[in-house]
Amino acid sequence: MYKQKFIILDKSPVCKTVDNPKRRSNVNDNLPSHEPYLPNVRNSVFYNCSKLECNIVTVHSLTQVASPLPTLKYCYLETTEKYRCEPLKYYHFKNIDKLLFLNNNIPHKSFYLIDCLAYADGGRLCVRKDEADSHTKLVDIGNLMRPNDTNVLSQEEFLCEESKLKMINCDRDLYVPYQDGLRDKERIKLDDKILLKIDYEVISLNHNCIDTWCGYTGQIRPTRRYQPPGGKIYRCFYANRQQVCKEIERSYYNERDWLIR
Numbered sequence: 001m002y003k004q005k006f007i008i009l010d011k012s013p014v015c016k017t018v019d020n021p022k023r024r025s026n027v028n029d030n031l032p033s034h035e036p037y038l039p040n041v042r043n044s045v046f047y048n049c050s051k052l053e054c055n056i057v058t059v060h061s062l063t064q065v066a067s068p069l070p071t072l073k074y075c076y077l078e079t080t081e082k083y084r085c086e087p088l089k090y091y092h093f094k095n096i097d098k099l100l101f102l103n104n105n106i107p108h109k110s111f112y113l114i115d116c117l118a119y120a121d122g123g124r125l126c127v128r129k130d131e132a133d134s135h136t137k138l139v140d141i142g143n144l145m146r147p148n149d150t151n152v153l154s155q156e157e158f159l160c161e162e163s164k165l166k167m168i169n170c171d172r173d174l175y176v177p178y179q180d181g182l183r184d185k186e187r188i189k190l191d192d193k194i195l196l197k198i199d200y201e202v203i204s205l206n207h208n209c210i211d212t213w214c215g216y217t218g219q220i221r222p223t224r225r226y227q228p229p230g231g232k233i234y235r236c237f238y239a240n241r242q243q244v245c246k247e248i249e250r251s252y253y254n255e256r257d258w259l260i261r
Contacts, residue, residue: 032177033094034093035089035097042076046059048073058105061161062213068091068175111160114157119146122191124194125138125197126148126158126195127141127196139193166221171215173185219224
């Protein structure tokens with residue numbers, strides 16, 4: 001048994017303590033343990049709870065909910081008349097459940113996953129994970145942007161949000177969930193920026209902190225090309241599920257005034 005605060009939805013929400021049974025039994029505390037169930041709820045009411053009281057908050061970004069601290073709670077209609085309130089243990093959920101929760105409860109933003117190649121020097125090359133062949137596109141851009149670099153350590157997955165103004169925040173999950181709480185992942189060297197390819201554009205996301213959240217932020221700007229390190233300019237097309245890129249002379253683009261970001 002463990003004790004958990006809950007919220008009474010009233011004019012002045014109050015947190016009380018009750019005994020609740022654990023959701024699962026016979027769990028090995030030495031093995032990672034994701035939350036087994038996340039309700040498909042919409043339009044949750046969020047509260048920031050201290051030891052004594054809970055105050056309603058307006059949540060408009062993943063940067064507010066992506067926290068290892070269990071102070072944020074969400075309440076939803078379990079039936080037509082009954083509310084249920086739970087702590088939002090964001091990093092205890094699998095990415096697909098995070099994606100569902102964010103899309104259902106934070107308006108005016110889109111959320112998606114990105115696949116990244118992690119290099120030994122801390123660099124990351126990423127593509128939006130929206131098709132079955134995203135891994136193929138990831139390998140393609142790795143071969144194009146870093147053709148002579150074979151020191152790929154692993155493939156990683158980040159969760160990102162995008163606003164209508166094309167501002168992007170990407171969260172790097174640094175924790176492994178266990179039954180008794182979160183533990184830090186083994187830290188792999190990470191550069192101060194990552195390169196993300198979306199459609200025909202490659203943008204640079206820089207490391208940034210917003211309040212207690214730290215991750216990678218950037219903005220998609222209209223452009224007809226991308227310029228990898230080294231100063232070369234490429235224009236890329238997709239055909240038959242393959243990417244074809246052709247190097248373009250710098251003067252060719254300047255004459256047509258296409259070098260805009």
